[in-house]
Amino acid sequence: MALSVRIHPLHPNGSQRVEIAGRLDTHTYGDLDDRLTLVLASKVQSLLLDLAALDYISSAGVRSVFRARKLLAERGGKVVIANAQPQVQKVFDIVKAVPLSEIFRTVEEADAYLYRIQKKIVAGDED
Amino acid sequence: MDATPQVAAGPGPQADVGVPWHASLRTRLMLWVGLLLALLLLAGFATAFYAARERVVADAEARTRYEARQAADRLDATMRSVQVSGEALIELSQRVTLSRSDLLAAMEAMLEANPSTVGGLVALEPGVLADRAPLAYYVGIGARGVPDRDLLADGYDLAGRDWYQRTLNATSAWWSEPYFNETAGGRYMTTLNLPLRDRDARRMGMVSLDVPVQALSSSLEPLRTVNGQRTALFAPAGTIAVHPERGIAFAHTLSGYVASAGRSDLAPMEAARGQGRALQFNHADARNGVARYSVLQPIGESGWSLQLSLGRDAMLAGLDSAMRMLALIGGLVALLAALAVLRLARRITVPLTELTASAGHFANGEFDWPVPHDARGDEVGVMARALERARDSIRLQLDEIGRYASEKQKLQSELDIARNIQRSMLPRDSVLAGGPRRYRLQARLEPAKAVGGDFHAHFRQGDGRVWFVVGDVSDKGVPAALFMARAVTVLEVAAAAAAGSRPDEVLVDAGRHLCAGNEACMFATVLCGVLELASGDLAIASAGHDAPLLRRADGRIETIALESGPALGFDSGGHYDVWRGRLQPGDLLFAWTDGVTEAFDAGEDAFGEDRLREVLQVSKGAADACDGLLVAVHRFASGAAQSDDITVFAIDCSQQAEPGVASIRLQVPGERGRLPEVLDALEATLGRAGIEAGRIHDAQVIVEELVCNVMDHGAVHGVDALSVDAFVERGRVVLDIRDNGAAYDPLGHAPPDLDADIADRPIGGLGIHLVRELAQDACYRRDGGWNLLRIELGAILPPS
Numbered sequence: 001m002a003l004s005v006r007i008h009p010l011h012p013n014g015s016q017r018v019e020i021a022g023r024l025d026t027h028t029y030g031d032l033d034d035r036l037t038l039v040l041a042s043k044v045q046s047l048l049l050d051l052a053a054l055d056y057i058s059s060a061g062v063r064s065v066f067r068a069r070k071l072l073a074e075r076g077g078k079v080v081i082a083n084a085q086p087q088v089q090k091v092f093d094i095v096k097a098v099p100l101s102e103i104f105r106t107v108e109e110a111d112a113y114l115y116r117i118q119k120k121i122v123a124g125d126e127d
Numbered sequence: 128m129d130a131t132p133q134v135a136a137g138p139g140p141q142a143d144v145g146v147p148w149h150a151s152l153r154t155r156l157m158l159w160v161g162l163l164l165a166l167l168l169l170a171g172f173a174t175a176f177y178a179a180r181e182r183v184v185a186d187a188e189a190r191t192r193y194e195a196r197q198a199a200d201r202l203d204a205t206m207r208s209v210q211v212s213g214e215a216l217i218e219l220s221q222r223v224t225l226s227r228s229d230l231l232a233a234m235e236a237m238l239e240a241n242p243s244t245v246g247g248l249v250a251l252e253p254g255v256l257a258d259r260a261p262l263a264y265y266v267g268i269g270a271r272g273v274p275d276r277d278l279l280a281d282g283y284d285l286a287g288r289d290w291y292q293r294t295l296n297a298t299s300a301w302w303s304e305p306y307f308n309e310t311a312g313g314r315y316m317t318t319l320n321l322p323l324r325d326r327d328a329r330r331m332g333m334v335s336l337d338v339p340v341q342a343l344s345s346s347l348e349p350l351r352t353v354n355g356q357r358t359a360l361f362a363p364a365g366t367i368a369v370h371p372e373r374g375i376a377f378a379h380t381l382s383g384y385v386a387s388a389g390r391s392d393l394a395p396m397e398a399a400r401g402q403g404r405a406l407q408f409n410h411a412d413a414r415n416g417v418a419r420y421s422v423l424q425p426i427g428e429s430g431w432s433l434q435l436s437l438g439r440d441a442m443l444a445g446l447d448s449a450m451r452m453l454a455l456i457g458g459l460v461a462l463l464a465a466l467a468v469l470r471l472a473r474r475i476t477v478p479l480t481e482l483t484a485s486a487g488h489f490a491n492g493e494f495d496w497p498v499p500h501d502a503r504g505d506e507v508g509v510m511a512r513a514l515e516r517a518r519d520s521i522r523l524q525l526d527e528i529g530r531y532a533s534e535k536q537k538l539q540s541e542l543d544i545a546r547n548i549q550r551s552m553l554p555r556d557s558v559l560a561g562g563p564r565r566y567r568l569q570a571r572l573e574p575a576k577a578v579g580g581d582f583h584a585h586f587r588q589g590d591g592r593v594w595f596v597v598g599d600v601s602d603k604g605v606p607a608a609l610f611m612a613r614a615v616t617v618l619e620v621a622a623a624a625a626a627g628s629r630p631d632e633v634l635v636d637a638g639r640h641l642c643a644g645n646e647a648c649m650f651a652t653v654l655c656g657v658l659e660l661a662s663g664d665l666a667i668a669s670a671g672h673d674a675p676l677l678r679r680a681d682g683r684i685e686t687i688a689l690e691s692g693p694a695l696g697f698d699s700g701g702h703y704d705v706w707r708g709r710l711q712p713g714d715l716l717f718a719w720t721d722g723v724t725e726a727f728d729a730g731e732d733a734f735g736e737d738r739l740r741e742v743l744q745v746s747k748g749a750a751d752a753c754d755g756l757l758v759a760v761h762r763f764a765s766g767a768a769q770s771d772d773i774t775v776f777a778i779d780c781s782q783q784a785e786p787g788v789a790s791i792r793l794q795v796p797g798e799r800g801r802l803p804e805v806l807d808a809l810e811a812t813l814g815r816a817g818i819e820a821g822r823i824h825d826a827q828v829i830v831e832e833l834v835c836n837v838m839d840h841g842a843v844h845g846v847d848a849l850s851v852d853a854f855v856e857r858g859r860v861v862l863d864i865r866d867n868g869a870a871y872d873p874l875g876h877a878p879p880d881l882d883a884d885i886a887d888r889p890i891g892g893l894g895i896h897l898v899r900e901l902a903q904d905a906c907y908r909r910d911g912g913w914n915l916l917r918i919e920l921g922a923i924l925p926p927s
Contacts, residue, residue: 025802025806025831026802026831026835027800027802027803055824056824056827056828057828058827058828058831058832058835058894058897059828059832059893059894059896059897060831060835060894062893062897063893066888066893070888086821087820087821087824087825090825090901091828091897094896094897094900094901095879095881095893095896095897096881096882097893
């Protein structure tokens with residue numbers, strides 16, 4: 001099964017929700033990179049990767065996520081993960097591409113986290 | 128009182144202490160005492176008032192009677208003096224033969240001597256005087272405003288007057304009714320008429336003396352000064368000469384007044400007056416109801432009478448004001464007493480309030496809050512000390528409870544630890560392979576308490592044999608758990624020492640050990656079996672345990688005919704039968720403890736073996752049988768408390784699919800694009816072998832990482848071919864990746880620094896790390912000019 005990427009409209013809290021489904025491996029990671037490059041070119045603050053339908057991930061896929069994370073980190077943004085299936089979750093746990101604190105069981109929890117982060121940033125800007 | 132500020136500073140309890148003023152003991156005491164006092168005072172006053180009133184009325188009436196008599200006596204004296212003057216003249220004329228002028232001079236002297244008289248008439252029949260001429264001469268006292276008058280000379284018809292004829296015929300003096308006299312100065316007069324007779328009682332004429340009514344009434348003046356006292360004077364025929372009401376005097380007789388003014392209350396007085404007798408009576412003015420006390424007193428023999436009356440209001444006026452003053456004082460006394468009670472009550476209620484506040488703090492757990500007033504000697508002090516004792520007692524008991532609680536908590540946490548230890552003693556579910564056969568061993572244990580006496584275990588012996596035991600220690604809880612731990616150990620040791628497939632020997636051996644030193648006389652029923660993996664041969668022996676059931680591939684359920692031996696822990700040296708059979712693919716062996724068959728529902732019905740068979744009939748495998756049975760038991764018991772530990776144990780046998788081997792050769796680096804094909808073949812092969820999806824995912828990731836690694840970097844090391852072989856062996860997934868390059872061990876890669884800052888971490892270098900982490904075994908070796916990397920994974924995922 002191939003990769004499918006669905007990009008949601010920009011959330012008011014500045015985060016972009018991206019649903020990734022299917023297999024993310026050495027053959028498909030390029031598709032994700034292309035799609036994410038477009039998203040990251042905008043002023044998006046953070047990425048929320050919804051992995052509910054992602055069945056498979058290898059280190060190539062992890063690298064895509066890691067790359068996005070590095071890019072966003074340069075401008076103070078975050079990549080958070082939600083809904084990962086156990087086998088996918090295990091891969092993330094092993095390579096630590098995303099801190100445990102930024103992996104969530106549900107989209108709602110991830111949204112709440114991003115909202116808090118954004119508030120903190122806004123408060124920081126006002127200082 | 129020193130405690131008051133502390134109490135006021137206190138939190139919450141204040142709200143409880145505040146009693147609304149109307150419910151306060153203080154207010155009630157004050158009101159009741161005030162009310163009682165006021166009632167007592169009122170009763171006293173009422174009694175005193177009525178006694179005093181009787182007395183005052185009696186006194187006033189006596190005084191009125193006395194004054195009436197006095198006034199009557201005074202008037203009588205005046206009238207008598209007038210009569211004496213007249214009688215003196217008559218006496219004189221009888222004794223001495225007087226000339227006309229002498230007689231008149233004597234008359235004038237008499238009149239002047241009596242201050243009451245203002246004039247007098249001397250009338251003589253013809254022939255009485257020496258000159259035999261008649262005489263009718265009025266002697267007036269000029270100084271008193273009355274002139275002399277010669278009636279004969281004026282031609283006055285004396286003989287035609289009624290009063291003259293009456294006097295001539297009278298035998299004694301009589302008083303006329305008052306009349307208006309113009310000649311005597313326009314005054315009302317009354318006249319005393321005296322008949323003049325000689326010694327032979329022949330009528331000679333008359334003498335009369337005029338007295339102004341004013342002269343009589345003036346002696347009544349002092350009586351009128353008494354407030355509410357009234358006087359009236361009645362002439363002999365009833366004419367009213369003095370009356371307190373304007374326009375009554377001289378205009379009416381008493382009987383006429385009684386009739387015209389509607390004074391029926393005075394009728395008895397008129398009757399008494401007509402009879403000339405005295406009368407004292409109470410009466411009420413018929414017109415306005417004003418009560419009065421009147422005394423009618425005849426004035427001597429004159430025919431006049433005097434009325435003295437006193438209004439009852441006037442009698443009581445003084446009493447009323449005195450009583451008002453007294454009531455005012457009484458009210459003040461009651462009020463002061465009530466206030467005094469209020470102050471006194473504060474001495475009780477304020478400490479009570481403070482004690483209540485302290486009690487409120489105790490209720491909040493602030494046991495160090497001081498108890499005020501505990502040094503007092505009165506009931507408040509007693510109460511305060513009782514409160515202190517109660518507080519101390521509660522504190523002691525709370526400490527005790529706290530100690531018990533912490534001990535219980537400690538015990539509970541120890542039990543929790545024990546529970547974990549016991550659970551960890553039980554083996555995990557296993558999948559065992561014997562040649563093409565695969566066996567799944569599944570067990571579930573639910574203790575009735577934190578720890579229990581049920582147990583199950585299985586031990587591999589060598590390569591081809593697995594021992595399993597299911598047991599139930601008598602009793603439950605900690606003692607059973609301790610015995611269970613020993614039983615499991617002893618059984619494992621016995622099984623390890625067993626030479627062949629002789630479960631009876633294992634039971635005998637274990638029984639001997641458990642018997643030794645079993646002071647508590649605990650025992651365990653044990654089902655012990657051994658399975659030859661290659662053939663599926665089973666040997667089972669029972670030490671007092673229910674024989675297991677065998678469900679065949681075609682669905683038949685066989686009861687294993689097994690004669691049970693003695694339970695372990697009793698006498699050693701028992702004998703055990705051994706049942707021998709074979710587990711074929713599709714078969715399922717099922718054992719349980721009596722917690723299953725003796726689970727009771729609310730109606731005390733046991734679950735029983737029939738229901739167990741029904742569940743077993745429809746089970747798909749070992750795991751399904753165990754889980755399904757537990758669900759069925761719980762549904763059956765439907766909330767009734769679990770009475771015993773529940774253990775189920777199942778082994779199923781399945782024929783492994785064709786030895787799953789995926790073997791693919793790839794050219795490096797040209798055939799990089801065939802990787803999905805390799806991964807699909809891997810998934811198909813492992814799936815057929817019954818490997819679960821999570822494991823297949825891990826295997827795919829490993830293969831992808833290693834293949835990509837060789838594809839991307841192998842050419843440098845002279846690689847132009849690689850092969851991937853995957854198969855399942857002895858329950859493990861084995862992946863062999865070979866390449867024909869120079870010797871190179873990718874596992875020798877230094878692991879990436881995963882804890883470094885994100886900005887410093889390279890994006891790559893994760894693949895080999897993933898392989899190392901996902902694999903359970905990974906080894907590298909050279910194999911005939913090839914680099915061989917062998918990766919092994921357990922067929923079953925470790926619990927996450």
